Amino acid sequence: MTLSLWSRISNAVRGERLNREIEEELQSHIDEAIASGRDPKEAHRAFGSALGTREASHSIRAAGWLESLLTDVSFGWRQLCRNKVTSFAAVFSLALGIGSCVAAFRLIDALLWRPLPISNSSNLYVLSRKMTGFEGKPVEDGHWATPDFNLMRDAVKDQADLIAISDAERTDITWFTDDDMEKAHVVYVSGNMFPLFGLEPALGRLLAPADDRAPGASPYAVLSWDYWNHHFGRDPDVLGHSLHIGNQTFQIIGVGPRDFAGTEKGTVTDIFLPLGMNSFANQDSVDWHLTFLMLKPGVNPATAVEPLRQHLSAVHRAFEAECSKCFRGATQASIDRFLNQKLVFYPAGAGISDLQKDYRRYLGVLGLLAALVLLIACTNVANLMTAQAAARAQEMALRISIGAGRRRLVQLILVQSALLALLASVLGAFFAAWSGPFVLSLVNPPDNPARLALPADWRVLFFGFGLIILIVLWLGLLPALRASAVRPVAALKGGGDPHWPRRLMRGAIALQVAFCFLVLFLSSLFVASFQRLQNRPLGFSTDRLLLLETVAGKGQLPVVWNQTAEALRAVPGVNSVAISRWPLLGRIQINSDISINGAPPSPTPAFFLNVSPDWLSTMKISLVSGRDFRPEDTSPGAAIVNETFVKTFFPGQDPIGRSFERGANQPLNKVVGVIPDVPYHNLREPSRAVFYVPFAEINDKSAPRVVDFATFTIHTAQNPLALAGSFRQLIAQSHNGLRVSNITTQLDLVRDQTIRERLIAMLAAFFAAVALLLAGIGLYAVLNYSVLQRRREIGIRMAIGSTRAGIVRIVTLDVFQMIALGGCAGVALGFVAARYVQSLFYQVKATDADMIALPTCAMLLSALVATLPAVLRALRTDPIEILRSE
Amino acid sequence: MAKSDALQGSLDLLVLKILSRRPRLHGYAIMAAIASTSGEVLRAEEGSLYPALYRMEEAGLIRAEWIKKDSGRRARVYELTAAGKKQLGVEESRWESVSLAINRVLREA
Numbered sequence: 004m005t006l007s008l009w010s011r012i013s014n015a016v017r018g019e020r021l022n023r024e025i026e027e028e029l030q031s032h033i034d035e036a037i038a039s040g041r042d043p044k045e046a047h048r049a050f051g052s053a054l055g056t057r058e059a060s061h062s063i064r065a066a067g068w069l070e071s072l073l074t075d076v077s078f079g080w081r082q083l084c085r086n087k088v089t090s091f092a093a094v095f096s097l098a099l100g101i102g103s104c105v106a107a108f109r110l111i112d113a114l115l116w117r118p119l120p121i122s123n124s125s126n127l128y129v130l131s132r133k134m135t136g137f138e139g140k141p142v143e144d145g146h147w148a149t150p151d152f153n154l155m156r157d158a159v160k161d162q163a164d165l166i167a168i169s170d171a172e173r174t175d176i177t178w179f180t181d182d183d184m185e186k187a188h189v190v191y192v193s194g195n196m197f198p199l200f201g202l203e204p205a206l207g208r209l210l211a212p213a214d215d216r217a218p219g220a221s222p223y224a225v226l227s228w229d230y231w232n233h234h235f236g237r238d239p240d241v242l243g244h245s246l247h248i249g250n251q252t253f254q255i256i257g258v259g260p261r262d263f264a265g266t267e268k269g270t271v272t273d274i275f276l277p278l279g280m281n282s283f284a285n286q287d288s289v290d291w292h293l294t295f296l297m298l299k300p301g302v303n304p305a306t307a308v309e310p311l312r313q314h315l316s317a318v319h320r321a322f323e324a325e326c327s328k329c330f331r332g333a334t335q336a337s338i339d340r341f342l343n344q345k346l347v348f349y350p351a352g353a354g355i356s357d358l359q360k361d362y363r364r365y366l367g368v369l370g371l372l373a374a375l376v377l378l379i380a381c382t383n384v385a386n387l388m389t390a391q392a393a394a395r396a397q398e399m400a401l402r403i404s405i406g407a408g409r410r411r412l413v414q415l416i417l418v419q420s421a422l423l424a425l426l427a428s429v430l431g432a433f434f435a436a437w438s439g440p441f442v443l444s445l446v447n448p449p450d451n452p453a454r455l456a457l458p459a460d461w462r463v464l465f466f467g468f469g470l471i472i473l474i475v476l477w478l479g480l481l482p483a484l485r486a487s488a489v490r491p492v493a494a495l496k497g498g499g500d501p502h503w504p505r506r507l508m509r510g511a512i513a514l515q516v517a518f519c520f521l522v523l524f525l526s527s528l529f530v531a532s533f534q535r536l537q538n539r540p541l542g543f544s545t546d547r548l549l550l551l552e553t554v555a556g557k558g559q560l561p562v563v564w565n566q567t568a569e570a571l572r573a574v575p576g577v578n579s580v581a582i583s584r585w586p587l588l589g590r591i592q593i594n595s596d597i598s599i600n601g602a603p604p605s606p607t608p609a610f611f612l613n614v615s616p617d618w619l620s621t622m623k624i625s626l627v628s629g630r631d632f633r634p635e636d637t638s639p640g641a642a643i644v645n646e647t648f649v650k651t652f653f654p655g656q657d658p659i660g661r662s663f664e665r666g667a668n669q670p671l672n673k674v675v676g677v678i679p680d681v682p683y684h685n686l687r688e689p690s691r692a693v694f695y696v697p698f699a700e701i702n703d704k705s706a707p708r709v710v711d712f713a714t715f716t717i718h719t720a721q722n723p724l725a726l727a728g729s730f731r732q733l734i735a736q737s738h739n740g741l742r743v744s745n746i747t748t749q750l751d752l753v754r755d756q757t758i759r760e761r762l763i764a765m766l767a768a769f770f771a772a773v774a775l776l777l778a779g780i781g782l783y784a785v786l787n788y789s790v791l792q793r794r795r796e797i798g799i800r801m802a803i804g805s806t807r808a809g810i811v812r813i814v815t816l817d818v819f820q821m822i823a824l825g826g827c828a829g830v831a832l833g834f835v836a837a838r839y840v841q842s843l844f845y846q847v848k849a850t851d852a853d854m855i856a857l858p859t860c861a862m863l864l865s866a867l868v869a870t871l872p873a874v875l876r877a878l879r880t881d882p883i884e885i886l887r888s889e
Numbered sequence: 890m891a892k893s894d895a896l897q898g899s900l901d902l903l904v905l906k907i908l909s910r911r912p913r914l915h916g917y918a919i920m921a922a923i924a925s926t927s928g929e930v931l932r933a934e935e936g937s938l939y940p941a942l943y944r945m946e947e948a949g950l951i952r953a954e955w956i957k958k959d960s961g962r963r964a965r966v967y968e969l970t971a972a973g974k975k976q977l978g979v980e981e982s983r984w985e986s987v988s989l990a991i992n993r994v995l996r997e998a
Binding site for chain 1: 921935
């Protein structure tokens with residue numbers, strides 16, 4: 004009974020001609036009526052208002068078009084108002100989908116795609132090198148030594164400019180006295196950065212190539228506009244002020260342009276300093292800053308990049324081969340492996356940051372989940388509209404038979420879906436405006452939040468409009484095609500094809516289930532990953548452990564640090580105090596070569612940490628064998644190692660009493676104790692060899708060495724942060740040069756490790772809940788509609804003695820077939836998607852049985868709940884009543 | 890949906906009958922003919938006449954063609970097809986039996 008797709012399309016196209024003919028005929032009728040003496044007004048009225056409008060459209064075509072649109076809008080609005088609950092559900096679910104998509108787009112665009120506010124950003128590249136890492140795995144490093152950078156810069160200066168920019172480092176800044184120390188993001192840049200980026204100062208002057216002339220010769224600082232605004236209220240007198248970092252003093256010479264916040268997306272740079280002012284700048288073996296490359300104007304990137312890369316690669320290799328200090332004591336094999344580097348260029352017009360690297364895939368997953376939820380919501384609404392359109396088939400038929408153009412009907416339906424989409428997008432815009440910054444605020448630890456401009460500019464608007472157009476088409480196209488296929492005779496007779504909308508809606512159910520399953524599947528993988536990571540055994544306690552990260556200007560002797568620890572121990576409510584150079588799972592990790600019995604260093608280095616006696620007991624780390632450090636132990640001298648260290652360097656031996664050197668021909672360290680593996684820098688890391696040495700270090704003349712920073716680890720009896728203020732005061736009042744630079748807890752450091760996983764698990768769970776709810780609503784609506792449609796059939800079946808089970812079967816069988824079909828498709832999609840994000844999982848595999856079982860159960864459960872009302876309705880059908888009413 | 894079937898059936902019958910006597914009439918003429926021959930008792934509304942015409946055209950009972958009128962406008966005129974003639978016979982005999990039955994009820998009840 005249904006028309007072929009082709010005749011539907013041709014009807015829609017032919018519609019206007021058809022319409023003109025109908026109109027012509029009716030016009031001739033009216034003429035005839037008037038000619039035979041009928042009142043012209045009365046003759047017109049006989050055809051009703053629809054034709055009146057149509058007739059008017061002949062004389063003033065444009066205005067008529069507008070009028071018809073307005074009519075449709077008001078008609079569509081009345082339709083929406085008539086079904087308040089459905090319309091509200093449709094608008095709300097669409098709004099959630101649109102808002103999520105736009106928020107995801109804002110984040111992805113701001114972090115990954117939006118070009119930096121600089122000139123020629125498309126000509127900007129960043130240099131990186133690929134090599135084989137210590138563990139034999141391929142690694143990539145984007146950091147370079149300044150002398151190497153200088154050589155490379157000079158080598159290609161005819162075609163390109165090289166720019167050095169260090170990572171934004173949270174640094175202690177002092178403005179006037181030592182008491183008002185604070186943290187700011189400091190970046191060291193080569194003097195050519197500001198001019199090459201085409202940036203103009205908001206105040207004073209910016210750094211210039213002349214500021215690179217000699218190491219330590221340009222003690223000047225440029226503030227970013229944002230920092231100037233926040234800290235100085237845009238006070239122009241800031242020029243000439245000085246700031247202190249460690250024992251260096253910098254004079255403020257200018258403020259950068261308003262929108263430039265550095266090249267590191269996600270971090271707002273506060274202070275720019277000249278490259279040469281960092282003591283690393285004249286060291287051959289310290290790779291510490293990024294190297295950017297800006298092609299000169301007029302150089303064609305397509306042809307210039309590869310020769311440049313080869314040229315730079317050769318210069319860099321020569322530098323590394325020259326670098327004598329870099330390879331002290333290493334074997335030839337590891338030198339060769341190290342020299343085997345490949346230099347690569349990446350476009351850097353959108354900036355470069357760790358945040359981009361860390362979150363690229365997470366944001367991709369987020370975008371995918373948001374898009375899937377939007378698709379589910381759209382399918383829901385499309386289903387609703389199909390049901391409505393089916394219910395209106397007779398109305399449509401009447402409209403066509405009295406001469407409404409089919410195009411006009413399509414317009415009516417598209418106007419209605421556009422109304423829905425517009426209402427939803429207004430709500431969605433509010434949701435996106437709130438959720439984008441909210442998600443961003445969860446991205447980093449609270450004390451160092453990620454900062455990213457999220458402007459609602461033409462890029463976001465463009466995306467939003469594109470989205471709305473897609474939604475309108477998706478919502479309206481099928482019902483519109485359906486409407487254009489209405490054949491007045493069949494529909495007016497009450498025939499038509501009753502199965503057509505049901506078939507369509509069943510297909511939509513399968514689609515919805517597939518999407519919903521995909522969302523559930525990915526979510527359960529992310530939630531399980533997060534739970535396993537969070538619950539992994541640590542091997543140390545995080546309970547009531549306060550960490551006072553403390554600095555001491557030019558350094559203090561260990562005895563001063565010990566005295567301070569003693570003073571802290573005397574505070575009421577303190578259980579124990581120990582000192583380590585830096586905390587576990589913090590930002591710092593340092594490795595060292597290990598050589599056994601004077602042999603060349605092993606290919607695998609080990610990581611280390613200086614700790615005081617009692618640090619193990621304060622952290623509740625148990626000894627496997629041997630003893631803890633004693634106050635008289637020094638480094639070099641004694642060492643405690645972990646089990647992986649034993650396996651790596653003393654396989655099959657009792658390590659207690661054996662010794663190792665940190666590099667060839669270094670003093671011996673005797674192993675006094677063994678402890679289990681505890682995570683050192685990263686919760687996800689595989690076990691790595693770690694050794695612990697005493698906090699008290701001595702130099703080669705056995706004199707104690709000064710320590711310039713360390714962390715007091717304090718186990719308290721009560722909430723540790725409650726005492727933080729008094730500890731800070733106590734240290735400040737002792738006037739021994741020590742100052743607290745940061746206060747945190749061991750628990751927060753562990754939590755900070757799982758921020759990404761927590762974020763994605765939280766969002767994935769949210770999307771899963773929404774998807775499940777929407778799919779449930781969709782299922783309910785379709786089943787309910789189909790039971791209503793088949794009332795007659797069900798009544799007859801009951802009348803001729805069908806059992807209840809039989810009724811349930813015919814009502815639900817095809818829907819559950821669709822669920823099974825959609826579920827299978829969802830699993831297949833899930834496996835494909837999981838392959839791309841496998842690296843984000845922790846001890847979870849897509850093929851784990853419970854990862855598939857969980858979403859399946861959730862899906863089936865919500866399907867049962869959603870089908871129950873319709874099934875009950877079917878069972879309550881009263882055959883007598885049905886047969887009587889027909 | 891069973892709605893006003895009798896009325897629709899009789900409109901079809903009237904149109905078929907009028908076209909069988911006077912072929913090639915346009916819509917207004919059919920309407921006028923129904924009114925005049927019934928002594929102004931029956932009136933076909935425009936809103937039901939044209940749908941009925943299109944329906945019968947699609948069902949193949951009548952066919953239509955455009956003719957040029959003296960005024961320069963085109964008019965669409967209808968005439969019976971062979972199937973329409975057959976249908977007219979069927980409808981007429983059905984009407985007769987129905988009205989006979991109704992008359993009998995009126996007389997005897």
